[in-house]
Amino acid sequence: MGAENITSIHVNESGAPTGGAERYLIALHQSLEQSGNPAILVYSRNEPETYAPAGKTFFLSEVDSEGTAAGFLNLIRKQSPKVIHFHNAGNPGVISQTAIAKPSLRTVHDSRLFCPMEFRNKKDGALCREAAGPGCLICMDEFGLDQNEAVAKLSQSLKSIEAAKQLAIILAPSNYIREQLLLNGLNEEKIVVLPHYLLNEINHEPLSNQAETTDLLFVGRVVKPKGLHLLLESMAQLPETTSLTVVGDGPDLNANKNLALAFGLEKRVNFIGWVDPKKVNQYYQQARILVVPSMFPEAFGLVGLEAMANAKPVVAFDSGGINQWLVDGANGFFATRGDTASLTEKLSHLLSDQPMRESFGKQGFQMLQEQFTQKTHMAKLLTIYQEITN
16 A cells, blocks of 8 residues: 555745745645645745645735734644645744644755845855854844844844754755754754755756757846856956856846946847746757856755756856755866856866767766656655654
């Protein structure tokens, strides 16, 4: 007899597919439903493009704000799930009370659980290697935050860490997140590293019907920590024939367009804007190299798997959980974090060596099939669900 199917409730601040956590949650919900394990979604807010299957979606602002957990606990009683799975949810009181009521776990999708500033970057650009504590107030003061706001942010982080300690399991998408959880006092025995998988599952050989029409590709939100400005600086040092396609939108888009103009790159950089995740695949096919110049430590970096699915090599700054899938010299190169000269050197080397690009692409595709599939991920997750409910 097979394992009994498990009904779960998943809690996140948003269901709009604008970030990695949301895209993962949407794919996870579909995977659970397809495998016969009913899944219910609870969001704190309803935004445009929200993924909200009828009869499976509820909106409760309390899961992401201070206040009573009564509404959420009442929903649990009515739906009778076996597991509560938190994602990005900001009310530590809800998490604490739920952990008492039902077997509960959380996936830590980014650094906001243990970093009041979220990006783990000091004002001078150095990575923060400290646990949440009084030092955060100094950091936030350097960023110009009001003292009252800084104290409130730190208090929220400390409460969230304490709430996380009450959960049965904490899922980390990378060893980097695991290390940060340990730094902040989480129980090692409760932390399970469960890497993400290819959300736009590709179960065939890489498509080859698209010609490589651009050299470099950037995919992601256009915010300063993602490092597009550094890639543009590197582009200015590469041969004038080198081209870049930028797929993504964000508050720093215009600033980066102006920077491209200042560097004289207007004919070499194509800003596409936001693209539906279902349609982004063509841009990977048309590119020779994916570049991930993130200055903040990525929790994982789903764009890497998308490049690997299309047998494309990756050049990235060595930051955070990217090393969960990028093996230097196997499926791409690491450049020294924040060093545009290093980034330029790695890109130039790879652009000039087509056989190396093809070799890296093939190795990346093989790594994807062996380590980052939906089947592998779901088998591990459902095993964890079974273990905490027994």
